[in-house]
Amino acid sequence: MIRTVITGITGRMGSTLLRLARESGDLRVVGGTARPGSASVGQDAGVATRLGPVDVTVVDSLERALDAAQADVVIDFTSAELSVAHAKVCAARGVALVVGSTGFTPEASAALAESAKAVPIVAAPNMSVGVNLVIRMAAELARVLGPGFDVEVLEAHHRMKKDAPSGTALRLADVLAEALGRTQEDLTFARHGQIGARPAREIGVQTLRGGDVVGEHTVYFFGEGERIELTHRATNRDQFAAGALRAARWVVGRAPGLHDMADVLGFQRTS
Ligand SMILES: NC(=O)C1=CN([C@@H]2O[C@H](COP(=O)(O)OP(=O)(O)OC[C@H]3O[C@@H](n4cnc5c(N)ncnc54)[C@H](OP(=O)(O)O)[C@@H]3O)[C@@H](O)[C@H]2O)C=CC1
Ligand SMILES: O=C(O)C1=N[C@H](C(=O)O)C[C@H](O)C1
Numbered sequence: 001m002i003r004t005v006i007t008g009i010t011g012r013m014g015s016t017l018l019r020l021a022r023e024s025g026d027l028r029v030v031g032g033t034a035r036p037g038s039a040s041v042g043q044d045a046g047v048a049t050r051l052g053p054v055d056v057t058v059v060d061s062l063e064r065a066l067d068a069a070q071a072d073v074v075i076d077f078t079s080a081e082l083s084v085a086h087a088k089v090c091a092a093r094g095v096a097l098v099v100g101s102t103g104f105t106p107e108a109s110a111a112l113a114e115s116a117k118a119v120p121i122v123a124a125p126n127m128s129v130g131v132n133l134v135i136r137m138a139a140e141l142a143r144v145l146g147p148g149f150d151v152e153v154l155e156a157h158h159r160m161k162k163d164a165p166s167g168t169a170l171r172l173a174d175v176l177a178e179a180l181g182r183t184q185e186d187l188t189f190a191r192h193g194q195i196g197a198r199p200a201r202e203i204g205v206q207t208l209r210g211g212d213v214v215g216e217h218t219v220y221f222f223g224e225g226e227r228i229e230l231t232h233r234a235t236n237r238d239q240f241a242a243g244a245l246r247a248a249r250w251v252v253g254r255a256p257g258l259h260d261m262a263d264v265l266g267f268q269r270t271s
Contacts, residue, residue, distance in 0.1 A: 005031035013077035015049040016241040031065030080104040087115035099123035102167030116258035124261035125167025127243030142179035149221040156208035156216040
């Protein structure tokens with residue numbers, strides 16, 4: 001059994017992870033955390049998430065969770081800031097980590113990489129196998145279609161999402177830029193007013209927010225007389241959680257290092 005701690009266990013992803021881990025047969029949830037002061041601290045995690053008792057008491061810090069139970073891996077879908085702090089705790093305690101949080105600044109990414117010198121970490125903005133295939137396919141399409149096509153990325157998420165553009169849209173933009181020999185300077189995140197003709201090198205990244213949209217990403221390749229649209233639509237969170245559990249199985253026992261879902265899935269890296 002892989003002894004697993006889930007941070008933010010009552011969150012949208014945390015509760016999905018708890019449900020799927022419980023059904024998995026090979027992962028045992030031995031700890032869970034929630035925000036200090038949250039009503040769920042001190043409750044059974046299964047009761048707090050309406051799954052039914054799981055005999056895991058929610059605590060208010062990762063340190064407390066790791067003091068209370070020996071763990072092989074921590075799965076963290078909270079926020080970039082908190083994931084950096086959790087990675088430091090994992091590094092100090094020698095526990096492997098899976099990070100699904102998004103919204104990383106360059107400094108936060110560097111801090112995560114620092115912790116990965118001590119323990120193995122898998123971090124990816126999207127843990128769905130389908131999305132990771134779409135990312136690969138987008139890079140391949142860009143390489144084959146070349147500069148004659150204008151490339152745009154559109155993402156849509158629920159009204160509660162805190163970061164924009166989504167981590168997945170940013171990853172798509174990065175792999176598209178690399179495939180097309182473009183740079184971060186070529187990424188455009190907003191258009192308004194007299195913007196003039198579209199620069200040929202531009203890669204647009206646009207954001208929609210509303211309702212309960214789980215996660216949608218489309219890459220448009222606009223050509224002359226034709227266009228290609230590559231779309232992924234998540235209709236629930238199970239595939240993100242299933243990917244994270246797959247990453248947890250993969251990361252336990254690895255040497256220290258920072259890994260992506262592409263490594264977990266055995267893909268060649270695209271960026
Ligand atoms: N990689 C992937 O495949 C995916 C990534 N994500 C990313 O995962 C992250 C979480 O998303 P989502 O589950 O929708 O967000 P939620 O807000 O539902 O979950 C985050 C949870 O973390 C809790 N939390 C806040 N502070 C602490 C703390 N100090 N200690 C412990 N827990 C804390 C929150 O509690 P409270 O509600 O009280 O603030 C909340 O329950 C986001 O960055 C999102 O973009 C999401 C889906 C898929
Ligand atoms: O916050 C979300 O919900 C999601 N966030 C991830 C992202 O930012 O790419 C992945 C997924 O689309 C859901």
